[in-house]
Amino acid sequence: MEPIVSHENWRNCFSEVAPGLLLFARQWVQSAADAEDIVQDAFVKFWRRNHDIANRGLLYSAVRSLALDFIRRDARRARREATVLAEAEPAIEPHFELEDDTQSALAAAMESLPRDQREVLVLKIWNDLTFSEIAGALGISQNTAASRYRYALINLKKTLQPQ
């Protein structure tokens, strides 16, 4: 059966998942434009293959895989970006729409987490994936996903505690 393209519901589906997907992609690539390219490729592949959105772990797995490919392909550029980013304020292309200082502090604390914890946190909080789905998307066990999530929250709490 020729899928999808004729379906008009892709827009609803994409509107729902795109912000979370972009945030997930930006755990690897700093540029919002590059993250959009990755999300576009992953979503188009996912939708074209007529996957059930309930099987969305595959979508996140595809985003991750494309992001890693992007990094490998464009290692020089990634290094340059990393250098620039190390020197620049992270607020150049913020990951969140911040409303107050509390949120800024929370976002900064989140971005200071190790990447493996951050990606689980992003999938759990802003993409509403279950630990089972996270495990599938990241190629780790469910227990590892749950413990990374817990460590992320512990670290966040530590960072945000008043000195």
Add this chain to the structure above:
Amino acid sequence: MNDFSELEKELRKLRPTQPSPMLFERVEEALKNCRASVSDAKWKRWRFAETPYNWWSLGFGLAAAAILILFAAVTMERRHDQQQTVAQSSPAPETRPAPLGTERSIPASRFIPAGGTNVVYNARDEGLHFADGSERPVRRVRYRTQQTWRWRNPETGASLRVSYPSEEVVLIPVSGQ
């Protein structure tokens, strides 16, 4: 997790930045473009991607081996002819030379396979991918190997060894949970 419920609530209040409107247009365009995507070409691409080995590297390796064998055979044949010429121009030998037919019956180029090794010196798991046209994700593992093939001529004791690097990409289907 109850200790963290307040923190989780605060985190959920953070709203990720929204995608640009251009992204929706680009996705729409891409979905339109892939309307005719299930075609013979795609099928061919899938068949190629499905094959577990990188046939290009294998092809190049075998071609290189064939050329080397041919080169070795020609070189040894020439050397053999030169030896014959020298023998004819030298004074008469004390021993009776073997008839030409006998010499020809032991071709110097008669090499028989003596063994081969395939040493994997690097294996890299490149994560999950969708091969073109595939319904299911596959895990892509890239192996870098050094292949060595040996031939031996039992008559002369000469041996020939061809060694070349090779890269193999193995796609392992992943079953869904």
